[in-house]
Amino acid sequence: MSDSTTRAFKVAVIGAGPIGLAAAAHLVRRGIGVEVFEAGASVATHLESYAHVRLFSPWRYNVDSAARELLQDAGWSMPAPDGLPTAGELVEHYLQPLASSSALAPHIRFEHRVLRVSRAGFDKLKTAGREQADFMLLVETPHGVKEVRAQAVIDASGTWAQPNPMGIHGYPAMGEVEAQDHIAYGMPDILGSRRAAYAGKSVMVVGAGHSAAGNLLALAALAAEHPGTRVHWVVRSKDLRKIFGGGSADGLPARGALGLNLRRLVDQQLLTPHQGFGVQSIEQTGDGMTVRALDPSLPPVEGIDEIIVAAGSRPDLALARELRTRLDPWIESTEALADLIDPNLHSCGTVRPHGHKELAHPEPGFYAIGAKSYGRAPNFLMATGYEQARSVVAALTGDWAAADEVQLDLPQTGVCSVDLAAPAPQAPAPASGCCGGPAVKDASACCALDEAEKSAGNAGCGCASGPAPAAKEPAQAVIPGRAACCS
Ligand SMILES: Cc1cc2nc3c(=O)[nH]c(=O)nc-3n(C[C@H](O)[C@H](O)[C@H](O)COP(=O)(O)OP(=O)(O)OC[C@H]3O[C@@H](n4cnc5c(N)ncnc54)[C@H](O)[C@@H]3O)c2cc1C
Structure with a gap:
């Protein structure tokens, strides 16, 4: 100009x-x-x-x-x-x-x-x-x-x-608007100003990201002080391991610790996970809320007092x-x-x-x-x-x-280093690289192929598709309209 x-x-x-x-x-x-x-x-x-x-x-x-x-x-x-x-x-x-x-x-x-x-x-x-x-x-x-x-x-x-609603279809779940008095979005101050709203209650957290993890950890801490507190975790994914993140392979240790601590809560049964649970509806009953999944084979979650939606x-x-x-x-x-x-x-x-x-x-x-x-x-x-x-x-x-002349040196999540096919380890295993092939460098240098692709001006090799062809085989484009990964 x-x-x-x-x-x-x-x-x-x-x-x-x-x-x-x-x-x-x-x-x-x-x-x-x-x-x-x-x-x-x-x-x-x-x-x-x-x-x-x-x-x-x-x-x-x-x-x-x-x-x-x-x-x-x-x-x-x-x-x-x-x-x-x-x-x-x-x-x-x-x-x-x-x-x-x-x-x-x-x-x-x-x-x-x-x-x-x-x-x-x-x-x-x-x-x-x-x-x-x-x-x-x-x-x-x-x-x-x-x-x-x-x-x-x-x-x-x-x-x-503009928080995302909890409904699995991308718009508010049936009954979500009507239940607003008992739904918070984002990261309420569970251990501070909002403590009374959650202590001793049956609380559902919806979401799979860092904010959801933070909410769940805070609720677990609250439950330790107020034993009547019950924590339900609803995620649409069936596999929790990617959600647990890169753990010790994460370039930001505090971010990795979020996932590790969350995994500990699940392992110690301090919260009840509901996997593959896309929220279809909320019904207010005389005894709290009943939340139903789109998948009719999943039992509804009953008696929920409060919901926290952290779904992006x-x-x-x-x-x-x-x-x-x-x-x-x-x-x-x-x-x-x-x-x-x-x-x-x-x-x-x-x-x-x-x-x-x-x-x-x-x-x-x-x-x-x-x-x-x-x-x-x-x-x-x-x-x-x-x-x-x-x-x-x-x-x-x-x-x-x-x-x-743009430069960016970002700490990686380490997620690509986690072998999504392996049984849940104590700590994330540096077993496979992104696209399912062997790790190209090491755990902390996760997704080296991805980095190389992106540095070359391409889309990158992708990390979210689970086990995939070995790195030498040409990979398939997983999303119509997106470039093939690791090709
Ligand atoms: C819980 C959480 C934790 C995070 N932790 C980290 C972290 O550890 N490290 C990290 O790097 N990133 C983190 N992020 C991500 C990111 O860095 C933050 O979201 C960051 O605040 C983004 O900055 P921003 O300036 O783009 O937008 P925002 O911080 O969202 O700021 C937008 C501003 O615009 C104003 N605004 C909105 N609409 C209008 C309008 N129409 N007219 C005028 N003003 C308007 C808002 O009032 C607000 O002040 C985190 C995000 C979240 C949600």
Whole structure:
């Protein structure tokens, strides 16, 4: 964009979470005008909603480079790089100081919710001249709804506010809406402010990711103090071992420990797992809720007092409805990113370094970055978003050399090292590599084929399909519309 470095050029950033603030820091460092719109009354409202949760990535991965420079200019000291902050500590010790720094504070508008983004004078259909038109944002403020112009837009609004429902079909289960008073989504503070809601109750957790694991571990701790507490774990998968994760092979030990501890709870029968259980309906009875599976051969789970749904989240696509976006049909990420992150194929945590090219849409000047860039795919890490922010901002300023030179060193989940065909071991066995072949390097270098494929610009070899042909045999494409793996 030739006029991007002039004073009139302003980038609107949607969301003051870690990635939106990182984008703002990069823009400020480059002397570009920026206005950050944050729906909440303070920064990072999504992280605040699970402030009690200890993150599994240490500080060294959690701080953006430009943000760090801005903060250090103001006398801030980086916390110990290997320390694991809670989400609340990340906000308190990093994001709040960043947002209130003299460099960023004048640019952030709190309680400003962006409702729609479009091009001034152009609906989605109209083509001629649209690329020269400003972006127009419809923003809800404490003083009413107003329109704001910008020359580029970075959407870093995350997905956490749109949790997936518990229904197996992707829409709310029959009776889910009616039972809202007894359903929480995400990660309620089970051992803190929500303790009374769960102590001594029969509680069901729905979901198979890290958030579900965190909820189950907290409920088990609660049950140890309040023996009447019963914990049910509902997962649609029939095989729990992939859910247990890479254990000691995980590049982030705290993330690996989540799965190991969860496995211990199952082994010690401290919770009741319900595998292959896709929730079809919830019925409120005089004696708690009865939850039924789609598979009629599975017995219903009866007498449930409270449900916690931790089944992932999805992006708000209405925001950019009037822009020309190109999204993957089912991941709902940008199209070019989908092959790298489709959970039907990948669980290694390896993502090829990517930046403005993969994040671009047919609408020049508009980018969705951060958790939103992954759409419905899990396993997004802040470190990924910081590199996205750096590359996208460089592209907006026309610094193509910096924009193109993307680097990403992500700790892997180690899941690909786990032999899904083997009986459950005490600790995850480094027996087979991804795609079912022998491990190419070693456990901690899981999915080396996947890494090699992705580094070469391909989709990667996939990790989620269980035992597959030996690595030397050409692998089959497992998902129509996705590239073949390990070919
Ligand atoms: C429980 C949990 C634990 C996690 N642990 C880790 C970890 O250990 N390490 C790691 O690297 N990653 C972790 N992640 C993943 C990821 O890093 C976080 O989700 C991160 O918060 C994503 O940052 P973001 O800025 O993209 O989005 P968010 O943090 O979701 O921030 C989005 C912001 O946009 C605002 N917003 C939303 N809509 C609008 C709108 N229309 N207008 C204006 N503002 C809006 C929101 O209020 C929010 O402040 C974890 C995620 C979860 C859910």
